[in-house]
Structure formats: C-alpha cells, structure tokens
Amino acid sequence: MSLLRITDLTVGFDTDDGLVQAVKGISLELAEGEILALCGESGCGKSVTAMSVPRLLPPETTRLSGSIELDGRELTELPESQLRRIRGKDVSVVFQEPMTSLNPSFTVGYQIAEVLRRHEGLSRRAARDRAVELLELVGIPLPARRVKEYPHQLSGGMRQRVMIAIAVACSPRVLIADEPTTALDVTIQAGVLDVFRDLRDRLGTAVILITHDLGVVADIADRAVVMYAGRAVEQAPVDELFARPRHPYTLGLMRALPSAAVNGRLAEIPGLVPSPLSDPDECAFHARCPRAQADCVLKRPELVRQADEHLAACFHPGGPS
Amino acid sequence: MTEAPAPPSAAEAPPRRGAARAWRRFRRRPMPMTGLVLVAGFLLLAIAGPLATGDPAAQDYAATLAPPSGAHPLGTDDLGRDALARVAHGAQVSLQAGVLSTLLAMAAGIPIGLVAGFYRRWLDPVVMRLVDVTLAFPFLVFAVGLAAIIGPSLKGVVLALGFSQLPAVIRITRGEVLSIREMDYVSAAVADGASDGYIMLRYVLPNCAAPLIVQATVAIPAAIIGEATLSFLGLGVQPPTPSWGVMLTTAQQYLDVAPWLAIWPGLMIALATLGFNLLGDGLRDVLDPRSGR
Numbered sequence: 001m002s003l004l005r006i007t008d009l010t011v012g013f014d015t016d017d018g019l020v021q022a023v024k025g026i027s028l029e030l031a032e033g034e035i036l037a038l039c040g041e042s043g044c045g046k047s048v049t050a051m052s053v054p055r056l057l058p059p060e061t062t063r064l065s066g067s068i069e070l071d072g073r074e075l076t077e078l079p080e081s082q083l084r085r086i087r088g089k090d091v092s093v094v095f096q097e098p099m100t101s102l103n104p105s106f107t108v109g110y111q112i113a114e115v116l117r118r119h120e121g122l123s124r125r126a127a128r129d130r131a132v133e134l135l136e137l138v139g140i141p142l143p144a145r146r147v148k149e150y151p152h153q154l155s156g157g158m159r160q161r162v163m164i165a166i167a168v169a170c171s172p173r174v175l176i177a178d179e180p181t182t183a184l185d186v187t188i189q190a191g192v193l194d195v196f197r198d199l200r201d202r203l204g205t206a207v208i209l210i211t212h213d214l215g216v217v218a219d220i221a222d223r224a225v226v227m228y229a230g231r232a233v234e235q236a237p238v239d240e241l242f243a244r245p246r247h248p249y250t251l252g253l254m255r256a257l258p259s260a261a262v263n264g265r266l267a268e269i270p271g272l273v274p275s276p277l278s279d280p281d282e283c284a285f286h287a288r289c290p291r292a293q294a295d296c297v298l299k300r301p302e303l304v305r306q307a308d309e310h311l312a313a314c315f316h317p318g319g320p321s
Numbered sequence: 322m323t324e325a326p327a328p329p330s331a332a333e334a335p336p337r338r339g340a341a342r343a344w345r346r347f348r349r350r351p352m353p354m355t356g357l358v359l360v361a362g363f364l365l366l367a368i369a370g371p372l373a374t375g376d377p378a379a380q381d382y383a384a385t386l387a388p389p390s391g392a393h394p395l396g397t398d399d400l401g402r403d404a405l406a407r408v409a410h411g412a413q414v415s416l417q418a419g420v421l422s423t424l425l426a427m428a429a430g431i432p433i434g435l436v437a438g439f440y441r442r443w444l445d446p447v448v449m450r451l452v453d454v455t456l457a458f459p460f461l462v463f464a465v466g467l468a469a470i471i472g473p474s475l476k477g478v479v480l481a482l483g484f485s486q487l488p489a490v491i492r493i494t495r496g497e498v499l500s501i502r503e504m505d506y507v508s509a510a511v512a513d514g515a516s517d518g519y520i521m522l523r524y525v526l527p528n529c530a531a532p533l534i535v536q537a538t539v540a541i542p543a544a545i546i547g548e549a550t551l552s553f554l555g556l557g558v559q560p561p562t563p564s565w566g567v568m569l570t571t572a573q574q575y576l577d578v579a580p581w582l583a584i585w586p587g588l589m590i591a592l593a594t595l596g597f598n599l600l601g602d603g604l605r606d607v608l609d610p611r612s613g614r
Contacts (some may be wrong), residue, residue, distance in 0.1 A: 054512060056508070056511060056512055084514045084515075084516060085514060086514070087511070087512055087513060087514035088512065088513035088514035088515075089514060092512065092513065093509075093512040095505055095508065095509055095512075097505050100504060100505040100506065101505040101506050101508075101509045102506055102509070103506045103510070103523070103524050103527075103528070104506070104528060105527035105528055105530075106523070106527075114513075114515075114523075115513050115514070118513075118514060118515070118519075119514060163509070166509075166513060167513075
C-alpha cells in the first residue's frame, strides 16, 4: 500500500478576480522511501499540490477538495489542532530560501531542539544532544560547535542543511522539499541532493521534490510527475521519462535544458500559459504544442497509460522510440 | 538548468551581529557615547544622589533664596531648602515617572500590537482606529487630560503618561509584526507544527525587539518632560515632594532674585532628555538592520 495517496485533489484560491484554480484534479501516490519529483514551470500547481498535504495554504482563501490519505488517514478533514501534530513530525517541509527560513534570534541548535521538544517530548538536554547528531547526519562539519551558532554565522548551503536537519528531526514519513536547491550555488546543490538521497537510504523517508530543474529530477528522483496548468500531464519512472518522453510539454522542457542546446541556443516553448481563471474543455497545452490537431480543442485529454507505469495526457503522444 | 546560480549576495557573509558587535560599533560614535554618559549620569544622580544629599524638605530659614555657597552648592529656595538635595530627589521622581510609565505602555501595548498584527481579521482595524483616534490628540494634551481625571500624584503621572504612550507602542509593535509574520521563518515554524502563541513569542516578538528598544529611549525622555510639565502645571507630583517640574513652578516666582533655582532643574531636564535621545539615535543605528549595516 502506498504511504501517501492523493486522489482528485482540487485547490482554488479566492481572489479579487474570482476563483483561481491552481490545481485541477490531480491524483498521485507516493511509496515509502520513494523520491517523487513534481516538476513544471512557475504557477503549474506543483507547490500548491505539495503544500496541500500538511495544509500550509492560507485557510481564509483556499478552496480544497479531494482526498489526501497518509497511511490510510484522511488529512483533508483534520482540524488545525491535529494538523499541527502532523506538521514537522509525519510530514515536514524544506523551503526554497535557506537564507531567510531560520529564526535569526536563536541558535540553530535551539531551533532543531525546539521541534524535538515539541513533537517527541525530549528534555532540553536530550534535544540538544540529538541536535548535534542531526547536524552530523546532514553533513555539517564540527556539529558540536555549529549547534551553538546563529543562522547569520552559516553559509546558505549550511543553512539549508540545518533546515533539512529540522525537517528530519522527528523522522517524518514524508519530506516535502520545495525547490530546495534553487537558491544555492551549483556546487552546493549536489551536496544537498546527496543529503536527501542519504536520508532516504538511511531513514526510509519518502520525499516529494518540487522543482523546475530537470537536471535535479534526473539526478535524484525515482519517479516524476510533470504538471502543466494545474494538471498532471505525464507521470513515469525517471529513466523511462527521460528515455521516452510522451507529452510534447515534457519534451519541450527537456529541449530547454542547456545540455540539449542546438548551436548554443536553447529551445524555448513558444506562447504563454493559459489563464487560471478559465478552464475550457480542451488540452491546456494545445496553443503551444507542435503536435496540436483539431481534436485537441474538442475535449481535454485524460491521463492514460502509455506503457507500463508511464502515463501521459495527450491525444498525440510520442511513440516508443 | 536554465537558471543561472543565484549570485552570492551580500548576505552570504553577513557581519557578526550580537551584543559585542553592536557595542563595538556604538563605542566609536561620539554622539551616542555622549548620550550614554549623560544617561549614566542621570541614573547615578537619581539612584545615588538622594542617598548622598540631605533631606530635601529640611528648611533653613537663615538662608532662604541663598545663592550657591559651600553649605548649599546649588543655593536654596524660598523656604531655605537645599537645591542640590531637591535636584537629586527630583531626578529620582523623574526616573520613576519616565521608566515606570514606559514600562506600563510597553507591557500593555506590546501584547495588543502583537495580537492585532498577527491575527488581523476584525481585531486589527478596530485596534488601529482606536489608536488613530488617540494619536490625533497631542501627547501632552492627552496626558494633561488624563492626569486631571486621575488626580495629581506620582501614580497619576505614571498612569497618564503610560496611557498616552500606549498608542505609539501599539502602532510600532503592530507594524513590525505585520512585516515579521510574512517572513519565511514564520512559515517554516508553521510547517514544523508550532502553535500561534509559540510563533508569536519565539519567532515574532524577539525579531521586533530592536525598534521597541529604540522606542523606549524616545518614550522615557518624553515621559520625563511630561512629568515635569504635569508637575509644573500642578497636575503631577505635589509639593513638598521635590520634582523638577515643581521646582520650576516655584522658581518662576523668583526668577529675578534667584535665577539659579530655575537653571538647575531646567538644565537637568534638558540634559537627561538630550542623553536619552542621543542614546536612542545611536541604538537605532546599531540595532536596526534596515538602517544599513
């Protein structure tokens, strides 16, 4: 049985312009110890999908429907007080901005210990000792000294490792990493990704990795879901996805990678993302799609099985090559 | 990897903060150091002065309105009371009025501003409109009105001044909270399962401490002047308790024969106020991260 099962999740936000549908019916599953990449461009709904799990969306304006089950327990109906017990314990999050995601007024050791004392009921001293171990686990040298330092004394890469240490302190079942390497130097990125891989191997933590960087996906993920305009357009194991991309959008993303550049120019995808305010019954990608035909505007393509474990939502998918 | 790696920002190697660094920066500046010396002198006068000088109510009818001399270094007033002793005891009253009223305003204003800024919804507009209404009155007019209602005494002065400072404290706290609550570390705390109360106390409040400390150094001298003003008008500390404001009231009648009676308390008020203001400016530069590092 899968650890996390999201079924037909729809998330909208009330705005002055009306209801904006950020996620329009997505279903996905996450197995124990699996690293699942959610990829797509800004605004495609990947962060909103992931943040719906611990419900870290503004409660006043969010309209959420569908089902999110963690270990068979429905999360969408839990009250805030029970969600608090899940956040940071069963489901934790690593944010994009390591420079500003730590409290500047307390030492990093205090901030790691704080989660342990809250969720595990550890004593001050036990939590402090565990904080040192966690810093070591995420690969920070001299953890016994670093634990007493303030965030401003650490580099961006180290702060991100501290964020990860806080996130894994209570051995969460699911770790959501929202663009965890985007704000970091390329040289630091690889090290941080190694930390995730290592944690998965050692603690069996399942990871939802939100990223627009296909290089990161290829490097670390087991499976990937490509999202476009609030829907999953393709879903496959990473090797299969890169070997045989079916959806033209996925293909377009891959062609936009620097390693795929022709004559030093990157291939961009022409056109714009459709407005999230309207949702006509047609393929959302048709206006930008090189393979678009008349049938693409008549009906929205469903996500269908193209090959074993490989799903794509396209009437004209690329065949096996 | 279509994105260039983020350029290492200035924040990549942030300068050391903390008390030691703030003190190093502070020490090099002449004006804040002058302020610190003046404030230290004021505190010394207010705390040790009353012990070192004699009874401020002791009357020496042989020497009324006497100019400065060996026996009375600052002269005497119309009842032959030693001006030095009265200035020292007056400092104590000023310190009490300044510090207690500011503490009162902070103790009440910070929680109100914190909760209003954090939860907003209906609470924030209600609180802020009330604050706007009270801020529409000039500080002293408001304090005078309140003191008249509460009644003339040191307690009345502290309450009146504390309440008059309250709106400013609420507004400053709430403004800081509004910006701090949007910080990434607050979102991160929510994601770690922290409760609202915990976030307010551990994440929001400590990070808006700097402007509140600066506000305190503005509020204390304002309250010192406020106390002197209320006492001068007879709405504050009552004779024979020595207060700089009370001393000025008396001195006013004898300006032509004993001008020193007005000079000493006036000078004290000016120096104490100046000291706190210089200190506050210095602290603002050192503590407030937005005024440049």
